[in-house]
Amino acid sequence: MAAACTLALLGALVPLQDDPAPLSAGRPAQVTWAQYAATQDGSGTCTQPERSLDPNLGSTTGAAVARIRKYGKLKVGVDQNSYLWGFRDPATGDLAGFDIDLVKAIAKDILGDENAVQYLTVPTADRIKDIKSGAVDMVVRTMTINCERLKDVAFSTAYFTAGQQILTSGGSSITGFDDSLRGRTVCTATGSTGQKKLQGDRHGADVMLVANQLDCLVQLQLHLADAVFTDNALGAGQAAQDPAVHLVGKTVTDEPYGVAMNLADTDLVRRVNKVLNAYRADGSWQASYHHWLEADLPGIKPPVPLYK
Template identity: 50%
Template sequence: MLLAAGGLALAGAVLAGSLPDGTDGHRKAGKHAVAEPADEHGVGTVAERETCDDGRDAAESYPAERVEGSAVEEIQDRGQLIVGIDQNSYLWGYRTPDTGEIVGFDIDLVEAIAEDLLDTPDPDIVFRAIPTSERINALQDGAVDMVVRAMSITCERWEHVAFSTAYFETGQQLLAPRNSPIDGFDASMAGQRVCSAEGSTAAELLARESNGADLVTAPNHLDCLVQVQLGEADALMTDAALGAGHVAQDPSMELIGEPLTEESYGVAFNAEATDLVAWVNAVLEDYREGGAQSRWTAAAEARLEGYLYGENEPPPSPPEPLYRN
C-alpha cells in the first residue's frame, strides 16, 4: 500500500501528533472519552435526519450489485485502487507514530473493498491524503476512485457526488477544553471562537446557527484541535465520532452536550460511477453480515472500543442499508 500525501501538511505534528503507543489504534479510554448518544429525537438537535427535496432519505443509495461497468473495469484493468483518506483522524484513518502504517476504521473498510474489487487478499491500494474541502474536487477530477474519509452523506453533496449506503452513524458535536465556559450549543458560545473544517457539515451548521460565536475555519478538523491547543480558537465542532478521537489524543478536551444532528458516513464516488457505487454496496452487505462475527464488528472492536462505546460492551450495530427504488 502506498500513501500519496497530495501536499497535505500534518497539522497534528505540532501538538496533537502525540498519539497513543501501539499500531492497532486502541488504548483504554478516560471517563470523558465516550461520546454521549443522542436520544430518540436528538437532544438539542438543530437538524433532524435529512430528507431531500425528492422525499428520499439522504442515506438512500443505488441497489447492491456487482456490475462490471466502466468505473469498475478501469480499476480492475489498472490492478490498483486509489482512495482519498484522512491520515490525521485518530481511530478512523491515521498514521501510527512507530511504524508509519495507516490504520483505522475507515482503512479497514478500504481494505475489504479493495480485496473484493481486485479479487486478491493482498490488493494494491494507493492512499491519497486529502483535506476536507478537497474531497468532492478529488472525485470530480478523477484524482481518486473513491473517498473513505468519515464523510457525511447529505442531500447537497448528492448533487455533486454519489454515495454508498451508510457504514456508520454519528452527529455533530462541540469539543472544548474542560475549563471552557461553553456548556452547550447555546448562548454560552457567544463571543467564543469556534473552529470547523472547511467544507464540512459542521461548518454548514455553524453558518446557519452560530449562537453568537466567532466562526473560524481550517483545512481539517485536526487543524482546529491544534488551533484550540495554541489558543487561537476556543472550541471546535466536528462529528462526535471524530471528536472522540480528539479526546483520546488530548484528555484536556471534552465533548460538550450531545450530538446535534443525525448523520451517516458513506463512501463517496464520482457521480457517474454508479456501477462502482453498486459494487461497493454489495461489499458493504457482506461487510455487515454475520452479526457479532462480521468484519464490521471486528473493525469496531479493534478501533472504536473504549472511545465510541464502553470497554467490554458490545459495539453498536451497523446502520441498515437504504436503497433507492
C-alpha cells in the first residue's frame, strides 16, 4: 500500500529528463474533424475509430518526423503510476512497462536509439491538451481510441484491447458494473472512458473523480471508495500491486488502445503504424506481453490493424 500511495502522489505534466521545446512551430494547419472523420466509412460518420492511416499509402518521413530528428529526442507523454504499463521501477529507478517498451521501439525506429526519449508524465485529463499544445509528440498511456477523441487527436492502429471493469476489495458485496453499486462510492479518473460510461449509467453509485487511476486504488485502500471503475488492463496491474483487491464481473466496453498524436502529424501517424506492424510481426509485442501482462491478463493477442 505504501508503494502505491507513493506512486499516486506523482503529479501533472512533469519532465523526466530535460525541458521540452515547443513543437507547434512549423506544423501544417490543423486537420479538421470533418476531414478526418469522413475517411472512416466514406459517409462522414465515425463508425470504426480504430482505423488509422496506412503506412504504405503516404509519407512516413515528412515534417513531423523531421522535427523530431532535428530536436534529437522523441517527446512522449506517459504514465509513471500504472504498474505493468508505465511505472517507475523501484529496483532501477527507470520507467518500465508494456507502454514503455513500445515507446522505445518507436524511438529506435525514428532516431536509431531506444533511449532517445524525453518522457513527461501526463495526467489522464491532460493527454489531449498536451498533444494539441505541442508539449509532446505523442502520448503512449493506455489511451482508448474513440470517435469523440478523434475530433482532437489522431491515433495509430490499436496495439491492445481492454475493457472497463469493476475493481473492489476482497469480501465486498459488489459483483460488477451493476446495481450492486447502488449507494456505493465508485472512483474513476477524470477524462477517462470510465467517467463517460458512469455519466450515462452509474447504477445509483456516487462517483469520485481523481487525476490518475492509481489514485483510485489508494482511495479504495483507505476505504474512501468502495470500488474502482477502470480498464481491466489497469485493474489487473492494480490487483498485482495489492492482492487484497480484485476485478469482479465482466468488462462492459471495448477499449482499443492507440498511440495518440497531433492531427496534423500524418507522417508520424503512418510512421508509428509502420513500427507497430514490425512490432507485431517480429515477436516484440508477444515478448513484451509475456513479460508484463500475460500472468494477469492471459489469452490476449495483438489487435489486427485496420486502415482507412
